Amino acid sequence: MYKYCLDCDWHAGTDEGLTEREVSKAAIDHFVETGHTVDSLRLPPPIVIEN
Numbered sequence: 394m395y396k397y398c399l400d401c402d403w404h405a406g407t408d409e410g411l412t413e414r415e416v417s418k419a420a421i422d423h424f425v426e427t428g429h430t431v432d433s434l435r436l437p438p439p440i441v442i443e444n
């Protein structure tokens with residue numbers, strides 16, 4: 394799991410030795426503290442409807 398901020402350079406990931414729970418909590422904490430939008434690389438890609 395890897396989460397990163399769309400508004401600043403903040404990021405957290407399990408590759409840094411954190412558990413997925415810790416990454417999730419860190420992302421929530423960052424959102425609460427800053428109001429920034431945190432995105433995750435684990436999210437499925439948006440569904441694109443083609444004509």
Ligand SMILES: [Zn+2]
Binds near residue numbers: 401402427
């Ligand atoms: Zn941020």
